Amino acid sequence: KNYSxxxxxxxxxxxxxxxxxxxxxRPYIYSGSHDGHINILSGGWRLPGHSNLVAKMVVNKDGQLVTCSMDDTVRFTDLRRKDASDLLKMDFQPKCIAVGPGGYALAVCIGQLVLMKDKKKCFTLENLGFEPESAALHPGGGTAAVGGADGMVHLFSIQGNTLKDDGKTMEAKGPVTDMAYSNDGAFLAVADEKKVITVFSVADGYAVKNDFYGHHAKVVCLAWSPDNEHFASGGMDMLVYLWAVSDPDRRVKIPDAHRLHHVSGLAWLDEHTLVTVSHDASVKQWTVKF
Known part of the structure; x- marks a missing residue:
């Protein structure tokens, strides 16, 4: 068995x-729940939260926890000071938040994309021609990838304070549920409702590197290992898979990762330690080897 x-x-x-x-x-684990609370696992204290479900959370390069919620807000919390927090009101409910270098963050809201820089809104893009579901900002800067309910990934350029459609799309196998660039920016992994994860190779003009099959239901979350060679996926099927980007057949399957509830979030603490959360309200830590 490759995990405990x-x-x-x-x-x-x-x-x-x-x-x-x-x-x-020192690693810190942050989790957000349906009631809007944000917990720090190792600290046992709570950060400023939201008044409704915390949909997504991510930490940016400046050590700020960036969260978006069904209360129509995006919050930036300084993790060094913990009380310093900026709340931005969105026009529509945000479903996903992505961060990149240079102080940029991108909120995927119902029907629109909101680009933020240095904790302020700087650009809103509407009438996209598709419903945006998820996004990822390239760690090298300059590019935003946005996944749609149309089953496509749309690329945008970040130019100063604006977001410009590059007119380039890649095809996923179904409506996009989550996406993430590897930490080195070499790959973009895209999960979809048709139970597939597609990994695109950035340097090859986003050509498909590999497709990853194994989930029995919609894949809902993805996370890259710090080694950039492995990633984890979690699905509505209560399964967690650990994948090797170069070989879809070399996979580690964790069945019943959370009994009776789907896996709602994944994060790596280091190359051999994965954390998972679920609607069963528990946080689990897994030691994995490949």
């Missing part, structure tokens, strides 16, 4: 989102 698990903690409500972040070498 420990239950770390729980919320009183289903957990929807998760991220992890190293501060002075």
């Amino acid at each position: 698990s420990t239950i770390l903690s729980g919320h009183s409500k289903p957990i929807q989102s998760l991220t992890a972040h190293r501060n002075e070498g």
Whole structure:
């Protein structure tokens, strides 16, 4: 068996989102629940939260926790000071948040994309011609990839304070549910409702590197390992898979990762430690080997 698990903690409500972040070498785990609370696992204290479900969370290069919620807001919380928090009101409900270098963040809202720089809104794009569901900003800067309910990935350029449609699209196998660039920016992984993960090779003009099959239901979350050679996926089928980007057949399957509930979030603490959360309200840590 290539994995073992420990239950770390729980919320009183289903957990929807998760991220992890190293501060002075020590890993911290942040989780967000249906009631809007944001917990720090290792600290046992709560950060400023939201008044409704925390849909997505991510930590940017400046050490800010960026969260978006069904309360129509995006929050930036300074993790060093913990009380310093900026709340931005969106015109429509945000479903996903992505961060990149240069102080940029992108909120995927119902029917629109909102580009932010240095915790302020700088550009809104509407009438997209598709319903945006998920996004990822390239770690090298300059590019935003947006996944749609149309089953396509649309590329945009970030130019100063604007977002410009590059007119380039790649095809997923179904409506996009989650996406992530590898930490080195070499690959873009895209999960979809048709149970497939497609990995695109950025340097090859986003040609398909590999397709990954194995989930029995919609894939809902993705996370790249710090080694950039492996990634994890979680689905509505309660399965977690660990994949090798170069070989779809070399996979580790974790069945019943969270019993009776789907996996709602994934984060890596290091190359051999994965954290998962679920609507069962528990946080689990997995030690994995390939």
